[in-house]
Each structure stands twice: as structure tokens, then as C-alpha cells.
Amino acid sequence: MKTELIQDAALVSRYINGDENALSVLIGRHKQKIYSFIYSKVYDKDVTEDIFQDTFIKVIRTLKLGKYNEEGKFLPWVMRIAHNLVIDYFRKNNRMPKFDNAGEFSIFSVLSDSSLNAEKSLIKDQVESDVRRIIEELPEDQKQVLKMRIYQDMSFKEISERTGVSINTALGRMRYALINMRKVIEQNNIVLTN
């Protein structure tokens, strides 16, 4: 690997000093890697050919103008030029996959921020405090069952054991609690949606 790098550097300096054959050797040595690299990005043989050609035109001009200063790193340098030209090609052809939200599919419908924003979190607080106020309006037995079920996540069996009533009574109280809450919400036109 090291010898190859040295050889590349030597060939580059020979080319800069006027040995045209050195360029032929350099191209021959690296053409497949560079060509494959370009092809792996654009998947089009004609475009690959063009970009390959432009890459070496840039290489030749830079070397002849004496602007090359990366001795020993010839291939990575050429690859970088090829990479930049591939980017230019996509930019020019506007073929870079873009999510501009103009089509039917919106990426933001899949990628969303699950945390609430400031407005939504204010609304959530408001809704929760309204619900708490409505619960406080309920008759004591219904309120007790509802709180145990919703806030303490108890099963109706546990609720019946705790309150000393049958499961059916607990279920009935829960049902009436919900009916009464709905009534209060409708009567007072309370909006409980986020």
C-alpha cells in the first residue's frame, strides 16, 4: 500500500515535470476504482463516463497549473473531485431526493415530534383541570369508583373489595359516573379535546 502511494506521488511529480506517460499510468491504475465509485452514485453509464472525464480534466488542469499540493494522496484527492462532481450533477438535475412536502406523501406524517408543544401542553393542562372539576361535581359513591378505576387503575374486583359493594354495583356506579359527566359536559358546552 505504501509503495503504491509513493509511486503515485512520484508519478504525479513526473507528470508535473512534463512526463505525459505518467498520467497514462495513473489513469490506468485508478480508472476502475474511480469509475465504479461514480457509477455507484449515478447508476448511469453515460453520466458516469461524463463525470469520469470531467474529473480527470480537473485533475489535469490542477496539476498543470501547479495547484496540486496533496502529495502522496492522489487517489483520495481524485475521489473527492469525482464526489463533488457527482453532487454538482445531482444539484443540476434536481434529482437529489427531496422532501419538499409538495407531493401526496409527507415525510412529516411519519416523522413527528411526539412531545407536546407549548400550546398543546397548555390545552392538555386545561382539559385535565376541567375533567377534575367535573369529577368533583359527581355524587360521592360514583366519584369514588371513578377515581379508583381511572386514577388508581384498580380493577372492578379490587374496587368492590375496597368499597364493600358488589362488582355489579361498582360497574353501575362507574356507568352512571360517566353518564353524569357527559351530561355536565354537554350542559356547559365544555370542550375536552386537545
Place this chain on the structure above:
Amino acid sequence: MAKIYSQQTSKKINLQPKDETISFLLNYSKALSVINYNKLKFEALLN
């Protein structure tokens, strides 16, 4: 499994630039000359 083995493998694409491209580049390189004038550099294509 036999079916998979009998499937033709995809054709290997020859990832090489055309000979014309290489020869164009070598000719371009030969034709390009840089002329230094004072501190300025001029490119000239001599065909």
C-alpha cells in the same frame, strides 16, 4: 433451494471507462499547456 442455485446470477457489469474517454483525456493533457507570464498563468489548448 435447487431453484435458487439454478437461478442465473446477475450479469457482471464491466465498470471501466471507454477507451475513447481515456484517449481523449491523454490527448487533452498533451494539448493543454500553461503559459506563465509574470505572476499570471494562462491555459492554452494547442490542437
